[in-house]
Amino acid sequence: MTRTIDKKVVAVFMALLTIFMVFPNVAHASSTQITGRSTTAQTVYTGPSSSNYESAGSIGANEEVYILGKEKNQNWYHIQYHAGSKQKSGYVPTSTITSISGGTPSNEEFYGGYAVSTTYQTVWSCDDASIAVNIGSVSANEGVTRLYAYGNVMYIEYSTSGKAKRGYVFNPQFSYPENVTCAARVTNSSSISYGLGGDGPWATVGSVAAGEYVAVIAGSNSLNTVYVEYNTSSGRKRGYMSASNLEFHGGVSLGALSDMYGFVGPNYLGGTNAGPVNSTTYVYAGPGYPYASVGYLDAGETYVWVTDITINNHSWSYIHYKVNGAWKSGFIY
Numbered sequence: 001m002t003r004t005i006d007k008k009v010v011a012v013f014m015a016l017l018t019i020f021m022v023f024p025n026v027a028h029a030s031s032t033q034i035t036g037r038s039t040t041a042q043t044v045y046t047g048p049s050s051s052n053y054e055s056a057g058s059i060g061a062n063e064e065v066y067i068l069g070k071e072k073n074q075n076w077y078h079i080q081y082h083a084g085s086k087q088k089s090g091y092v093p094t095s096t097i098t099s100i101s102g103g104t105p106s107n108e109e110f111y112g113g114y115a116v117s118t119t120y121q122t123v124w125s126c127d128d129a130s131i132a133v134n135i136g137s138v139s140a141n142e143g144v145t146r147l148y149a150y151g152n153v154m155y156i157e158y159s160t161s162g163k164a165k166r167g168y169v170f171n172p173q174f175s176y177p178e179n180v181t182c183a184a185r186v187t188n189s190s191s192i193s194y195g196l197g198g199d200g201p202w203a204t205v206g207s208v209a210a211g212e213y214v215a216v217i218a219g220s221n222s223l224n225t226v227y228v229e230y231n232t233s234s235g236r237k238r239g240y241m242s243a244s245n246l247e248f249h250g251g252v253s254l255g256a257l258s259d260m261y262g263f264v265g266p267n268y269l270g271g272t273n274a275g276p277v278n279s280t281t282y283v284y285a286g287p288g289y290p291y292a293s294v295g296y297l298d299a300g301e302t303y304v305w306v307t308d309i310t311i312n313n314h315s316w317s318y319i320h321y322k323v324n325g326a327w328k329s330g331f332i333y
Contacts, residue, residue, distance in 0.1 A: 034067040034105055036077070036097040044090035046135070046165040047157065048076035049211045054163045056090030056125070056135070057083055069108040070094065072185075073247070074211075077105060080126055086133045088125040089168075110249040112146030113181030114215035114229055115156070115174040116288070118312055123167035127153045135167050136160060141288030141312055143229050143236045145183050145215040146174070157183075157213055157231070164212070164231040175312060179218065179258035184228075184246040186212045192239035194329045195320065196225055203326040205239035205285070205294065206232060219243060219257035227260045235292035237285035239329075274319070275302035283330035287316035294330050297321060303332075 041061045047053030048071040059065060059081050068078040068089065077097055080089045117138045124132035138144055138158050145157040147166070154172035157164055186208045195202040208214060214228040217238070226243045229236050243254050277297045284291045287309050297303060303321040309331070310316075316331040 034100065034102040035064055036067050036079075036100040038063045038065060038092070039096050039098050042092060042096055044079065044081065044088070044092055046090050046167065047213075048074055048078075048091045052164055052209065052212050053091070054160060054165050056088050057081075059092070065092075065097070067097065067100065067105045070105045072107040072109060072249070074185075078108060083125070083133060085131075086125070087128070087131045088133055088135075108148075109251075110147040110183040112148055112183050112250065113176075113252075114217050115144055115146040115176050116311055117142045117144065118173045118175055121169050121173060123156070123158065123165070123169055125167060127155075127168045129170055132168065136165055138169075139290045141314065142290035143215070143286055143288070144174070145213055145229075145231075146176075147183055159231040159233070159236050161233055163233070177217065180252060180256050181218075182216050182252035182257075183249045184214055184216050184226075185249070186210055186214065186245060187247050188245040190241045190245040192228070192230070192237070192241050194239055195327060196223065196240050201326050203323065203328050205237055206230075208241070214241075214246070216246070216248070216252075216257065218260035219254050220260050221255050224254070225260070226254070226257070229286060232292055235285065235290055237292050237294070239285075272305045273302060274305035276300045277303070281332050283319070283321070283328070283332055284316075285330060287311045287318075287331045288314070289333075291331070295321075295323065295328060297332070 038059045043058050044056045045053045046056045066080040070077055075094045076091045077094050078091055080087055119140050121138050122134055123136040125135050126132050147155045152171050154169045157166045189209045191207045192205040193202045194205050208230050214230040217227045219226040224243045225240055227240055229238045279299050281297045282293050283295045285294045303319045306318045308315050308317050316333055320327050320329050
């Protein structure tokens with residue numbers, strides 16, 4: 001197949017020599033020359049799972065594709081393929097690609113973590129603006145999982161009203177916490193709790209399935225627990241889960257993460273009684289309106305204030321509140 005960006009291969013090669021000195025050695029859609037052919041007509045997914053990620057489109061039997069890399073420790077290839085005059089990227093099972101030439105696909109390592117968009121941004125199907133397709137968007141104050149970045153491109157994972165998606169953002173505009181965060185793959189299905197210890201018992205926020213990815217925001221070595229942000233169809237959510245059910249990316253270990261008690265404030269296990277609220281107040285799973293709403297406080301209802309967190313110059317209060325005998329946590333503005 002003919003590739004539009006091949007015409008710029010010399011210029012790209014020289015630019016990449018400089019980029020590789022600064023950025024991790026990851027598969028770049030604009031640089032790979034590894035090709036293969038699909039053994040069957042099949043759906044391409046935006047991430048390495050038919051259960052957890054939206055469809056990106058499809059390819060035909062014997063269609064030639066570019067292989068950008070292989071999902072680490074998983075049997076999925078990250079590919080780029082033609083969609084009319086444009087191109088898309090996505091994932092297909094390794095067993096469905098044959099006649100590989102031009103090299104050996106390498107494992108993709110995600111040197112990223114938690115990030116929050118500072119403005120509305122379009123998400124694109126590949127890393128070349130001249131052939132990319134608009135596949136979605138992220139809003140101002142929306143959290144995403146930063147997988148990797150190079151040049152003026154960032155590869156992210158984000159929530160949609162259906163399943164999660166992965167895509168590229170040009171000239172990315174994100175803010176990042178000062179503490180160490182990372183991307184991690186769920187190795188065993190796990191429930192997500194609103195909290196741990198202290199005020200319990202804690203209600204369950206939801207769950208993550210094996211193969212999903214989360215952004216790890218903080219952790220505790222002594223408790224073997226992490227504070228994560230993950231994708232849902234109603235928006236991103238946050239909660240606590242066992243670190244044993246995660247495979248950390250980017251060379252980050254549990255001990256390298258900021259202690260979760262420091263992250264949410266020194267009074268995490270107790271907090272300060274506050275309220276009552278003057279009117280119905282919605283509680284969000286993260287510090288921003290794009291996050292999922294996880295409940296509300298009725299007028300006159302009290303809560304436990306833990307700490308304030310400022311995101312993009314907006315201050316949100318992280319709180320605990322009780323529902324039917326169990327504690328929940330969340331953010332109010």
